[in-house]
Amino acid sequence: MEPSTKHQILDAAERLFAEFGVDATSLRAVTSTAGVHLAAVNYHFGSKDGLVRAVFARRLEPLTAERLAALEALLGHTDAPELDDLLRALFEPALRMADQPGGTDFLRLLGRMHTDPEAFGTLGSLLELFGEVRARFVPQLARCLPELAHDELCWRLHFTMGAMANAMTSRAVLRWMSDGSAGDESATDVANHLIRFVGAGLRAPARLA
Amino acid sequence: MEPSTKHQILDAAERLFAEFGVDATSLRAVTSTAGVHLAAVNYHFGSKDGLVRAVFARRLEPLTAERLAALEALLGHTDAPELDDLLRALFEPALRMADQPGGTDFLRLLGRMHTDPEAFGTLGSLLELFGEVRARFVPQLARCLPELAHDELCWRLHFTMGAMANAMTSRAVLRWMSDGSAGDESATDVANHLIRFVGAGLRAPARLA
DNA sequence: TAGACTTTCGAACGTTCGTTTGAAATAGTC
DNA sequence: GACTATTTCAAACGAACGTTCGAAAGTCTA
Numbered sequence: 467m468e469p470s471t472k473h474q475i476l477d478a479a480e481r482l483f484a485e486f487g488v489d490a491t492s493l494r495a496v497t498s499t500a501g502v503h504l505a506a507v508n509y510h511f512g513s514k515d516g517l518v519r520a521v522f523a524r525r526l527e528p529l530t531a532e533r534l535a536a537l538e539a540l541l542g543h544t545d546a547p548e549l550d551d552l553l554r555a556l557f558e559p560a561l562r563m564a565d566q567p568g569g570t571d572f573l574r575l576l577g578r579m580h581t582d583p584e585a586f587g588t589l590g591s592l593l594e595l596f597g598e599v600r601a602r603f604v605p606q607l608a609r610c611l612p613e614l615a616h617d618e619l620c621w622r623l624h625f626t627m628g629a630m631a632n633a634m635t636s637r638a639v640l641r642w643m644s645d646g647s648a649g650d651e652s653a654t655d656v657a658n659h660l661i662r663f664v665g666a667g668l669r670a671p672a673r674l675a
Numbered sequence: 676m677e678p679s680t681k682h683q684i685l686d687a688a689e690r691l692f693a694e695f696g697v698d699a700t701s702l703r704a705v706t707s708t709a710g711v712h713l714a715a716v717n718y719h720f721g722s723k724d725g726l727v728r729a730v731f732a733r734r735l736e737p738l739t740a741e742r743l744a745a746l747e748a749l750l751g752h753t754d755a756p757e758l759d760d761l762l763r764a765l766f767e768p769a770l771r772m773a774d775q776p777g778g779t780d781f782l783r784l785l786g787r788m789h790t791d792p793e794a795f796g797t798l799g800s801l802l803e804l805f806g807e808v809r810a811r812f813v814p815q816l817a818r819c820l821p822e823l824a825h826d827e828l829c830w831r832l833h834f835t836m837g838a839m840a841n842a843m844t845s846r847a848v849l850r851w852m853s854d855g856s857a858g859d860e861s862a863t864d865v866a867n868h869l870i871r872f873v874g875a876g877l878r879a880p881a882r883l884a
Numbered sequence: 885t886a887g888a889c890t891t892t893c894g895a896a897c898g899t900t901c902g903t904t905t906g907a908a909a910t911a912g913t914c
Numbered sequence: 915g916a917c918t919a920t921t922t923c924a925a926a927c928g929a930a931c932g933t934t935c936g937a938a939a940g941t942c943t944a
Contacts, residue, residue: 471921487791489698492901503923508903510921581790581844582696600852620853621860621868627848628841629834629876635790639836643809644829651830659830666879667838667872680891701931712892717933719891 472510474500477568480521484574488518488586515588522592525563525572530595532559537602549610549668553661556603557630561653561660577635580627613672626664633660681719683709686777689730693783697727697795724797731801734772734781739804741768746811758819758877762870765812766839770862770869786844789836822881835873842869 478500482491493514497504511517536555540547547555560576563569579586608619632639633656640648651659687709691700702723706713720726745764749756769785772778788795795802817828841848842865849857860868 487696487698489696493903494901503921504902505904505924506922514902577790580848581786581840604852617853617857618868620849620857621865622872623852624841624849625838625869625872628837628839630837631790631841632833632837639789640829640833643813643832644826648826648829656830659827660834662879662882663831663834663876667876670871670875673871702933703931712894713932714894714934715892723932 471500471502471506474502475507475510475517476521476524479517480568480575481571483518483521484571484578487578487582493517518586518588519590519592521572521575522586522589525569526592526595529559529563530599532562533599534602537606541606546609547606549607550661550665552603552606552610553665554657556599557657557660558654560630560634561657564653564656573634577631580631607668611668614668615672618672619668622668622670625667629664629667630660680709680711680715683711684716684719684726685730685733688726689777689784690780692727692730693780693787696787696791702726727795727797728799728801730781730784731795731798734778735801735804738768738772739808742808743811746815750815755818756815758816759870759874761812761815761819762874763866765808766866766869767863769839769843770866773862773865782843786840789840816877820877823877824881827881831877831879834876838873838876839869 475496479491479496482495482499485491493507494504496517497507507514507517511520533556536559537547537552540551540555560573563573579589604619604623607623608614608616611619614622684705688700688705691704691708694700702716703713705726706716716723716726720729742765745768746756746761749760749764769782772782788798813828813832816832817823817825820828823831
């Protein structure tokens, strides 16, 4: 295992970034939560931006690999995967992170990034990972939904990303909306909810009757 | 018309808050953009929090009133409104703001709030406006979808809010996803896209076949 | 024009931020 | 145990932040 200081900083930063946002989280809050010295961040990561990049890289690279591997596994069985299976390949690796320690924190952070991309301009080449996922999945999704114009497909995928981001972030809002009766489901349960909702939305007729 | 200083501050703050977030926007950036003196914010709004509240109040109160009025108009025609009409009553007043000057900025700001509620803890009683909308719309939506358990309905409404927030924020991501061919639609077009997607998602069978 | 009130202005306050620096402490190698 | 490299520590830096305050400027009524 790497020296524990780096891990403790990464874990604390991930949690605080998810809870309060990157901007609103000071390095002093990170280091005091992690129980390490303030200067350790600049020593190990160079700068706050370096820390942000490290927090994302630690999870985003395996996540992208899992998504692409799940798609490859699908394409190994058939040339024409079902829509639900494509969605599962997209969602489950993300939501499965919720079962790892700190995974829910990172998912919330990822949800933040979806609606606040400008605050993460420092991520740079890490964002190309999303480009790889898009390049591989979108043609397959388009093949499952041939009656959809390209524009309409993109709009619906945009909505899909929003639904997924909301599934990741702030279950507090969900609990408020349900008066506390929903919000404790497992990652797989959430994935099933998502696939039912998003699958039907993507399959909707292209124009109102 | 009110003294123009307050309006200029509100307009500049709305735009910068939407673009960079509340935390990342300094009062110096707001006042220099608005072309007024730094101290004018504290003079007219008391504090930065007061400015945030004023930015939201200016748009949120009319928006809530329009949503509730649209629902009342529906219920005046029939006791059992259609799901699509309910969704339109919910979405159109929001997306119609996009046709007003600065409206798109506020929509982006609203989308930010959806996934970053903790950064807006200062809004206080303004958030009760959402509670009113929820209290009036959710029972009607539940009546349209009687086969859905309460938990499942809440999950799907959560996804719905995410899809709407993503429709509001950062069309840049949509343009990136579509290679520039989507993202220039009018508010009504977006509402129609949303109603098709979300309507089908909400109407999906409760369990996978 | 004189006076009362509102608004704008310049300047500074105290705080917190990310970052840097050099010394102290630790770990690893011969 | 001495030498080297790595890591941790205490302390401070300059910059940017929200806020405050008294004077200057502007506005309106009598």
